Amino acid sequence: METGLYKNIEKKFNNNVHYLIKKIPLFLKDNYLLLCIFCAFLWFFCAFYPGTVANDSFEMLKEAVHNNIGNWHSPLISRFFQLILSITSIKGIFVLVFMIPFFLGLYIIARNISKGIFTGLLCIIILFIPPVFVFVPVALKDTYIASFAFLISALMIDGAISDKKKTIFFYLFSLFLLVFCFYMRPNGCFIAAPLLVAIFMGWKTPIIYRYISCLVLVLCVIASTPLVNFKLLGARDDAPDFSLMIFDVAGTAKYSGVSTLPDIPSVPDQVNLFQKCYSPLQWDAVANWTGPDCNGVGYYFYHERDSGKERLMAARQELRKAWIAAITQHPVAYLKHRLAHFNRFIDYLGYEPVYRPIYITTVGFTVGYGDPDYSLFYLVKPPRLWNSVINMDLANQLWFHPYVYLLILLFFYLATLTTNDRFNRTLNVVAFSGLTYFLGFLFVGVSSDFRYCYPSLLLSILCILAALGYYSQKRQVFGNRTTRLIATAVTVPLLLIGIIF
Template identity: 25%
Template sequence: MTSRPVIFGAIVLLALLHGALFWPGIMTWDAIRQYGQALSGQYDDWHPPAMNWLWRQLGLFGAGPAPMLVLQLALYWGGTALWMQAAWARGRRGATGAIALLALSPIVLVLVGTILKDSLFAGTLLLASGLLAARPGDRAARIVAALLLVAAATLRFNAVPACLPLLLLAVPAAWRRTVPRLGATALLAAIPLVLALPLANAALHAKRSGVELSLVIYDLGGIGAFAKTDVFPRTSVANPVAVNEDCYSPISWDRYAWWGAAPCAIGFTTLDAPLKAGHGPYGWWAAAVAAHPLAYAEHRLAHFDRNTRFLVHDADLPGLSPQSDPNPWGFTVAPNGWRSALQHAADATLTTPPGWPICWLALGLGLLVLRPRLGDGDPAVALAWSAVLYGFSYLPLSVASEVRYHFWTMTAVGIAAALLLSQRATWQLPRWRLAAAAAPLLIVVAAGVIARA
């Protein structure tokens, strides 16, 4: 029996067991809001309208989260199977087993079982990259992969750094043979990725929700908190410096939003109109950053520290959703001892280095020290670039600290490491280079452990 039927047979069995544990899928507040728009056919741009529209089409197969769960399972396990097949075809038996083991990460299994744009995004990238790795000479596979990557770019506003290195694999090798050609090809390939989200929103007539204000408000709050001054537009709130100091958290912007038990007196509701006056929200943002660059840097680094679970106390950070939030349709996941055990394992993993996104980013940087040349067309190198660029995009762009944002980074770095570290040529590199590659991971693990101690 060849490897392909064995791999795909095992994957189908795992996908079925995975789906049974989480059926019909965990729905968080985000998914509840998205499903409501899927039912109505009226979209806004707070969450990706393309996903809401897709969910509406999946309604042909059934109501609720189940069809989206099936899609997430198909993307994730289909992509995993393709990467395992690619490793096996290259004679990397150890890498094949490592990819299978990584796919069973409790954190990832819970995320796939939860209806999230991040899970859909990561699954789409996993399938697209798997096609490119398993079918490198197949033109049809390259076209399908390219279309999947453009589709994925409609799901996250910071999708371009993740999608671009993978899309470069889909072009003819001659287009990336030299650095100038690679640069020109990258610029051309970035165009459809940049346009995907705004064009999808326009095609679906998505209403403007002001979602972009969340980042502006959070940055203004962070600058004000670290600079001990008021950089917000004038409001009727007395003593805005003290109010902001009480509201600001390096973990997330949630106190500035309208939800929650104690929304800040200075927040989305009170700042919507003032921010849009004058030079607009980005004018306010630019002026604050220019006036207080060190405070902005402190805020961004403090948030990135929490976002990547680096020098933190794990109990202060949000965990994974164990159950659906209350929703008008009564969708819930039935109690299950196996799923509860998996959830406990995921929660426990979050307190260890494999659950810290900063460790995967550090490992990804180390892999790029070993093999930095994207133009060579090595799928593992493209994965590493995709994961690292996407992970670091949250340094300037994030407003919350949840491990789901790093789903793709953790998965992609794991597969890239399995492939690159299983190559004999990797271990024949100069010792100084191997040491430089290992240094980032060793440093962040040691620092993270000390901080938690």
């Protein structure tokens, strides 16, 4: 449909540009959007080459190089890094793996808005807003999940807008990327399960059946994760689950005044330790690597990793028993702890600067935690724009507070909840996918890094672009008037409360 103020302005603009550049091939004349996004992609790749592999991702690379793989981070990514290294030694390949799906997904969804220069500029603006910009060149579990989910969701929405039929390739490609998301990090199933259910089972069934299907799939993934990590990927057991259980036991003890842990000789007063050391910001305050005044409990359990499988299994059973007891015997204290942590993560009530709005201030392959491997070290000078952005007061900027993206996703979810056409169902599942990933941190979060919300951040942007694309192609607004009013009535006051308080 060629009506509308936006398209008329863009058509005149494009015609004038065509007149000025007659000698340029017709393909380029008619594909400004592709050209704009491709140029932006080239700039990011070349300016930040070879990308940033630091801290957690550097540890996974080090494990891959030395074939010493544990499950503290992601055995799947470490094995994937090994596969890459067996094929090529080009350092930039690690950042290309997630940059290509992200930029491709951006092109796929934006071309529904228009193929003109205005849409290209819109996409470039999105790439350079600080919350997106500071993570585009950084290889992380979070950016991998974000780019894969973004691409699959863009393909789903593109198909819904244009009424395309799903192909065998789309099914296989989606299955491959979403299964990769399942085992990339422990909570990856929260964002991938709804998308997979919608692709293979549809999103037409009553709401309860959709959610039950998602829950069953999530439980299956959680149950199969040890098998995948230990048997299939050959990883050692670094007991990453201890962090969640210790954090929850500590938080519950903080609010209840009772510790459900057994007696620990080196910690005669556990409650006093938790009262003094616990912080809802992250579990690190009571981790095994903190100072001697706070690491007694963490050291006691993590020390068993080096004492053989039987001792480690016994420690896990002991800690799990205490964890379950904390939840069942002190549910109010447990909920206070989890809500305090989640509130700190999304920076909603009790305004505080967001924790770690950027992942790292250097660019290149930089040493991780613990024993560094300087043979892999490769530091590069970032572009001037990077330094300008990261030196801004990012932590206090509104769009660096995760609750903003939580509310955007909630708005689109509520606005499309009762609609039945293909586009609105697809938009609903994308918003639901981002929401479940976000809300999953309410129960499994152990730290408040801003990077954890990055997948949901990209899906919230995708929802906005999808709404623009739908109106551009169909001249229709997502949802219906009633659901949009309900969504507005719920989310706008919540946004104002977050801003004020």
